[in-house]
Structures are given as structure tokens and as C-alpha cells.
Amino acid sequence: xxxxxxxxxxxxxxxxxxxxxxxxxxxxxxxxxxxxxxxxxxxxxxxxxxxxxxxxxxxxxxxxxxxxxxxxxxxxxxxxxxxxxxxxxxxxxxxxxxxxxxxxxxxxxxxxxxxxxxxxxxxxxxxxxxxxxxxxxxxxxxxxxxxxxxxxxxxxxxxxxxxxxxxxxxxxxxxxxxxxxxxxxxxxxxxxxxxxxxxxxxxxxxxxxxxxxxxxxxxxxxxxxxxxxxxxxxxxxxxxxxxxxxxxxxxxxxxxxxxxxxxxxxxxxxxxxx
Amino acid sequence: xxxxxxxxxxxxxxxxxxxxxxxxxxxxxxxxxxxxxxxxxxxxxxxxxxxxxxxxxxxxxxxxxxxxxxxxxxxxxxxxxxxxxxxxxxxxxxxxxxxxxxxxxxxxxxxxxxxxxxxxxxxxxxxxxxxxxxxxxxxxxxxxxxxxxxxxxxxxxxxxxxxxxxxxxxxxxxxxxxxxxxxxxxxxxxxxxxxxxxxxxxxxxxxxxxxxxxxxxxxxxxxxxxxxxxxxxxxxxxxxxxxxxxxxxxxxxxxxxxxxxxxxxxxxxxxxxxxxxxxxxxxxxxxxxxxxxxxxxxxxx
Numbered sequence: 001x002x003x004x005x006x007x008x009x010x011x012x013x014x015x016x017x018x019x020x021x022x023x024x025x026x027x028x029x030x031x032x033x034x035x036x037x038x039x040x041x042x043x044x045x046x047x048x049x050x051x052x053x054x055x056x057x058x059x060x061x062x063x064x065x066x067x068x069x070x071x072x073x074x075x076x077x078x079x080x081x082x083x084x085x086x087x088x089x090x091x092x093x094x095x096x097x098x099x100x101x102x103x104x105x106x107x108x109x110x111x112x113x114x115x116x117x118x119x120x121x122x123x124x125x126x127x128x129x130x131x132x133x134x135x136x137x138x139x140x141x142x143x144x145x146x147x148x149x150x151x152x153x154x155x156x157x158x159x160x161x162x163x164x165x166x167x168x169x170x171x172x173x174x175x176x177x178x179x180x181x182x183x184x185x186x187x188x189x190x191x192x193x194x195x196x197x198x199x200x201x202x203x204x205x206x207x208x209x210x211x212x213x214x215x216x217x218x219x220x221x222x223x224x225x226x227x228x229x230x231x232x233x234x235x236x237x238x239x240x241x242x243x244x245x246x247x248x249x250x251x252x253x254x255x256x257x258x259x260x261x262x263x264x265x266x267x268x269x270x271x272x273x274x
Numbered sequence: 275x276x277x278x279x280x281x282x283x284x285x286x287x288x289x290x291x292x293x294x295x296x297x298x299x300x301x302x303x304x305x306x307x308x309x310x311x312x313x314x315x316x317x318x319x320x321x322x323x324x325x326x327x328x329x330x331x332x333x334x335x336x337x338x339x340x341x342x343x344x345x346x347x348x349x350x351x352x353x354x355x356x357x358x359x360x361x362x363x364x365x366x367x368x369x370x371x372x373x374x375x376x377x378x379x380x381x382x383x384x385x386x387x388x389x390x391x392x393x394x395x396x397x398x399x400x401x402x403x404x405x406x407x408x409x410x411x412x413x414x415x416x417x418x419x420x421x422x423x424x425x426x427x428x429x430x431x432x433x434x435x436x437x438x439x440x441x442x443x444x445x446x447x448x449x450x451x452x453x454x455x456x457x458x459x460x461x462x463x464x465x466x467x468x469x470x471x472x473x474x475x476x477x478x479x480x481x482x483x484x485x486x487x488x489x490x491x492x493x494x495x496x497x498x499x500x501x502x503x504x505x506x507x508x509x510x511x512x513x514x515x516x517x518x519x520x521x522x523x524x525x526x527x528x529x530x531x532x533x534x535x536x537x538x539x540x541x542x543x544x545x546x547x548x549x550x551x552x553x554x555x556x557x558x559x560x561x562x563x564x565x566x567x568x569x570x571x572x573x574x575x
Contacts, residue, residue, distance in 0.1 A: 016382055019375055020397045022451055026412035027404055029422055033415065041415060043422045087315035094309025102312065109323060111504070113512020113556055115529040119549045120326025123333060123542055143322045146315070175308065204405030206515050207529075211536060221407045225515065228411050237415070240408050247403040 031244065034237035041232065052238035062223065062239065068134070069203060069220040075138040076145050076202035081195050083142070084149025089179070092157050093165075103150070110147045114207040117143055122211035132214045140212055141202040148197035156190025157183070196250050203246065330546045337543030344547040354531070354548070361528045362555060364442060364517070365510035368449040372457050372506050373499065375450065380461035398458050406452055410519040413448045414439065417520070440522030448516045453509055457502035464498025465491065500563060507559050512552065528552045 029043060037047030056062050087106055091099045109117060121140040122131065130136030160183055168178035184191075206221035213222050220243065228236055338344040348354045383394045401409060416422050417438040427435035438444060468491055476486040514529035521527075528548050535545035 012378060012382065015375075015378055016394075019379055019454075020393070022375075023397045023454060024400050026409065026416050026451070027401070030408075030412040030415050041418075041421065043425070083315040083318055086311045090309050090312030090315075094311065095306055096309040096312060102316070106315070106319060111508050111556075111560070112323075112327075113508060113529070113552055115512045115514055115532055116327070116330070116549050116553055117323070119532055119536070119542075119545060120330045121322070122536065123329050123546070124326045139322060142318070146319070200402075204407075206405060206407045210514075210533065221405055224411065225407050225519075228407075228414065228519065232411070232414060232418070236411065240404070240411065243408055244404055251399075251403065 027240075027244065030237050030240050034234055034241045036234045036237075039233055041234065041237075052234040053241065055235050056238045056242065061218075062220075064216075065218045065220045065223040066242070068217065071134060072137050072141060072209075072219060073199045073202040075134070076141045077195050077199045079138060080142045080145035080149050080198045080201075081191065084146050084194060084198075085153055085191065087146075088150050088153040088157055089183075092154055093162065103154070106150050107147045109143050114144070114205075118208045118211055121208060125212060131212050132217050137209060137212050137219070138202075140208045141205055142198075144205060144208060145198035145201040148201060149191075149194035152190045152194035152197065153187060154190075156187040160186045192253070196253060199250055200247060203243075203250075330549050333542050334546035334550045337541060337546065344543050348544065348547050348551065354551075357526055357528050357531045357548070358551065358555070360442075360525055361511055361552070364445055364449070364525060364527060365507055365559070367442070367446045368453060368510040369503050369506045371446055371450045372453045373503060376454055376457035376502070377461060377499070379454070380458045380465060383458065383462050384465035398455050401451065402455055406513070406515040407519075409452050410448050410516045413444065413451070414519055417444055417447075439520060442521070442525045444520040444522075445517045445525045448520045449510050449513060452516065453506040456505040456509065457499075460498040460502040460505075461495055462498075464495040468494045500566075504560060504563050507563070508556055511556055511559065 033041055033043060033045060034052055035048050035050060036042070036045035036052070037049040038045065087102075090096060091103055096102065118140075121143070125131045125136040125140060128136075130139065164182050164186075165175075165178045168182050169175060173181065204221060205219070206225050209219045209222050210225075213219060218226070220239070224236065224239055224243075227239075334344055335341045379394070379398070383391065383398070386394055404412075414421075418424070419437070419439070421438075423438055424435055472490050472494075473486055476490045481489065511527075512529060513527065514533060517525055517527045518530055518533075521530075528551065532545045532548050532552075535548070536542065
């Protein structure tokens with residue numbers, strides 16, 4: 001019995017170690033290869049160098065794409081955070097008929113295949129002449145980002161005791177002021193988590209952007225996708241390094257603003273019920 | 275994860291009824307005005323989500339020689355049937371594979387403390403840091419001929435290692451890795467919510483650990499499993515980047531067909547028709563899952 005238990009325990013342990021390798025292995029290997037001194041993808045590399053990072057950073061095309069990606073992601077974060085905050089506050093604090101259904105409607109993009117969103121947006125934005133413009137890209141990618149903001153903001157908004165707002169209002173504060181002074185500071189963690197998710201939704205998107213970009217107007221994931229279909233070498237691995245660095249910075253940002261993982265919504269959900 | 279918020283959020287407005295009367299009149303005015311705040315986001319969703327979807331559906335009928343011509347050509351062509359079959363087949367394989375690897379992972383995570391917990395949750399969040407493009411590309415690096423795995427197999431003495439990339443298997447591997455967090459996190463949330471009293475009660479009734487798991491823990495985690503599987507299924511059916519980078523001739527999916535149509539300027543009509551088919555099989559998948567798990571279970575998680 002105990003021998004069987006031991007074997008079972010070892011089996012589970014081996015499985016989990018294999019899964020961790022599966023989860024982080026490919027990215028780790030790619031990041032190691034990005035520091036290779038040679039142009040082949042030998043693992044482990046024959047020598048070390050940061051030349052691929054320098055090459056990529058000085059390449060005008062990669063720089064242009066990175067700039068566009070940053071611009072788009074920043075604007076998408078602002079647009080979807082504002083819209084998402086308005087929607088969450090209205091549906092949770094306001095008396096709206098069918099609020100539950102409306103929240104469901106706002107979350108629909110999460111369960112819609114991204115390719116469908118991309119194709120529909122391409123049809124509309126091409127007809128409006130906005131395909132290949134920053135405005136069109138932000139308009140489209142915000143659909144991907146908005147549900148993440150609403151999910152995160154509404155979780156933290158529901159945790160705020162509304163009597164605090166009412167107390168401020170009974171002391172003479174206008175509703176907008178009570179929101180600004182009382183509610184906003186209390187839900188900043190949810191807003192920050194939503195904003196990081198919104199940023200990453202745009203920063204990582206290679207499907208909606210696929211139809212809305214074109215030659216000379218590419219985001220980083222699109223240029224990466226284009227490039228790796230032709231060849232792969234350490235310079236593309238270096239782009240991966242830069243992309244990971246930005247995403248890591250975004251997540252660390254959340255840790256600093258409010259101590260919590262962006263996935264905190266999920267684990268908090270578990271805590272509430274236990 | 276989504277459905278749970280749906281449910282929890284719905285509890286919000288109901289609480290307003292319990293407030294003292296003197297305040298509620300004052301509040302009703304403010305509250306209805308606050309409700310107006312949802313109009314701009316609703317307008318945005320209507321224009322950026324509803325309208326494009328509607329236009330796609332109408333294009334599938336109108337952007338054609340006759341109203342059903344697109345559908346006729348899609349249905350009669352064996353190429354589209356293959357894309358459809360590939361999409362369903364790969365999505366189901368990915369969902370099964372992801373469930374198989376995610377459940378033990380989530381279970382261990384729900385039991386882990388301290389350093390082990392940090393390692394397990396970091397490993398599951400780590401891939402979140404990179405996009406589908408990056409993750410598929412990193413698999414390409416690993417699996418390509420002369421890549422890391424290929425060389426390792428040669429070093430182990432295989433003179434002709436199997437081709438690891440450009441087939442259904444590599445697409446399923448890539449999508450499974452990308453999908454794991456979608457399934458691990460809801461299962462983990464469901465597992466940590468299982469109350470310790472239930473487990474103690476089962477034990478006091480003489481159940482061993484296996485029996486407790488089979489009759490108490492596992493059934494209570496099923497809603498989490500179902501929600502996670504739905505996410506994975508929808509994600510896999512609509513995936514484009516991974517099959518494009520890791521797949522081959524036997525794994526071309528509907529999304530790739532759509533992109534080919536659009537990029538080769540073959541017109542939006544047929545692409546829209548494929549899009550409608552993709553929606554239909556997604557909805558069919560959701561309906562099937564709801565039937566298996568019970569629609570209420572989905573919305574209660």
C-alpha cells in the first residue's frame with residue numbers, strides 16, 4: 001500500500017515537473033538562444049552575445065512596429081479603461097433594467113472566436129476607410145480589452161461598501177465627488193489589473209491587427225508573425241525577449257500599484273466562497 | 275471565470291431594496307442618473323461588436339452572385355468540409371489534452387503551500403506574459419528540424435527522428451500549452467472553494483482519500499472544469515496563429531481559410547460565410563457543453 005502510494009506520488013511529481021517544463025521550457029530556450037553569438041539556433045549556443053538585441057533595436061522597421069504597438073496598446077488601455085469603468089459603475093451602482101444581461105453582453109467578446117471579431121471589424125473599418133490607421137486599430141482592439149476591464153473593475157467595485165459613498169453624499173458631496181474621493185481610491189487595484197489586461201490584449205494581439213495593418217503599418221506581433229513564417233534566427237528570438245520584458249514590466253506594475261496578481265480576481269473568487 | 279462574475283454581479287442591484295426608505299428616494303434619482311453612464315460603452319459595443327457581426331452575417335448572403343451562392347459553394351466543396359473537420363477535430367483534441375494535464379496541476383496547486391505554491395502559480399502565469407505568436411514561435415524553435423528536440427533525439431541515437439512540426443500533433447501541443455491557464459485557474463478556484471468540513475465529514479463517515487475525491491471533491495469541481503473547457507474549446511476553434519506557425523497540410527483550420535480569402539482579395543463574401551460557420555460550430559459546442567453540464571451549472575460557477 002505505502003509502496004503504491006509512493007509510486008503514485010512519484011508519478012504525480014514527474015507529471016507536474018513535465019508540465020512545468022512544457023509551460024516555461026519553450027520560452028526559456030528561446031530566450032537563451034536570443035543571446036547566441038552565432039546565427040544558428042544551436043542549443044546550448046556556442047558563444048554568448050547581445051548583438052541580436054542591438055541588431056533588432058537599431059533596425060528601423062522593428063523600431064517603427066514597436067512604436068506603433070506601444071501607441072496602440074496605450075490608447076487601447078485608456079479607451080477601454082474609461083469605457084469599462086463607466087459600464088461597471090453604471091451597471092453595479094445605477095438602477096439599470098436588465099443589468100445582468102447587459103454585463104453578459106459586455107463580456108460576449110470573451111467567448112467569441114477572435115477571428116470572428118477580426119473579420120467583422122475588418123469589414124466595417126475598411127468600409128469606413130479606417131483600415132490601416134491608428135484610430136481604426138485602437139477602435140478594433142478595444143473590443144478585445146473591454147471585457148477584461150469590466151471583469152476586474154466590477155469585482156472590486158462590488159467589494160466596496162456603498163454606504164461609504166452614501167455617507168460622503170449625506171455630508172454634502174455630489175455623487176461625482178464621492179466617486180472621485182471615496183470609490184476610486186478603493187477600486188484602484190481592480191482598475192490597475194484591468195488596465196494591465198487591456199494593455200496586454202492589444203500588445204499581444206495578432207488577429208484583429210492582422211486585417212487592420214498593412215505594409216509600413218505593422219504592429220510588433222504582426223511583423224513577428226510575418227518574419228517567422230519566412231525564417232527564424234536569433235534576431236527574432238531577441239524580439240521575443242523585448243516583448244517578454246514589456247509584458248513583465250506591465251505585470252510588475254500591477255504588483256506595485258496593488259499587491260495582487262492580475263489573476264487575483266479568480267483566486268479571490270475562490271476565497272469568498274470558502 | 276466570466277460566468278462567476280456574471281452571477282456575483284447580479285447580486286449587486288438586488289441589495290438596493292434593503293436600504294432605509296428615507297434614503298432610497300434620494301438614491302433612486304442619483305442611481306438612475308448613474309445608470310445613464312452605461313450608454314456610451316453600450317453605444318461603443320453596438321458599433322464595434324454588434325454591427326460588425328451583423329455586417330459579416332449579411333455579407334455572407336449579399337456579397338455573392340445569388341443569396342445562397344456562398345453557402346452552396348462552401349457546402350459542396352470538399353476543401354471547406356476538410357477545414358471544418360480539422361477545426362472541430364483539433365479543438366476537441368486540444369480540450370481533452372488540456373483537461374488531462376490541467377486537472378492534476380490544479381489539484382496540486384490547491385493543496386500546495388509556500389515555495390511549491392509560488393513555483394506552481396508562477397509557472398502557470400508565466401506563459402500569460404507572452405502572446406500566442408511568441409508562444410507558437412518558441413515551439414517552432416523547439417520542434418523544428420535541427421531544433422532542440424530533434425538534436426536531442428539524434429544524440430540519443432535515432433538516425434531518423436520523427437518529424438515534429440507541421441502536423442496536427444504540433445498544433446495540439448502548442449494550443450494545449452497556450453490553453454492551460456484557461457483551465458487550471460477555474461479548476462483551482464473551484465477546488466479551493468471546497469469546504470474543509472465536507473472533507474472531514476466524508477472522512478468521519480469512513481471514506482478514504484480516493485472515495486472522498488470521487489464523491490465529494492471531484493463533483494464539486496465540475497462547474498469549474500466545464501467553464502474552463504468552454505473557454506479552451508472556443509479559443510481552439512478560433513485559433514489562427516498557432517496552426518499557421520506550427521501546422522501543416524493536415525491541420526489547416528477555418529481561421530486560416532478566412533485569412534487566405536481576405537489576404538488574397540478573394541472577397542469578403544466567402545470569408546464571411548466561413549465566419550458564420552465558425553460561429554455556428556462554436557454555438558453548437560457551447561450548447562452541447564451546456565447540455566452535458568446543465569446550463570445552470572455554467573452560470574453558477
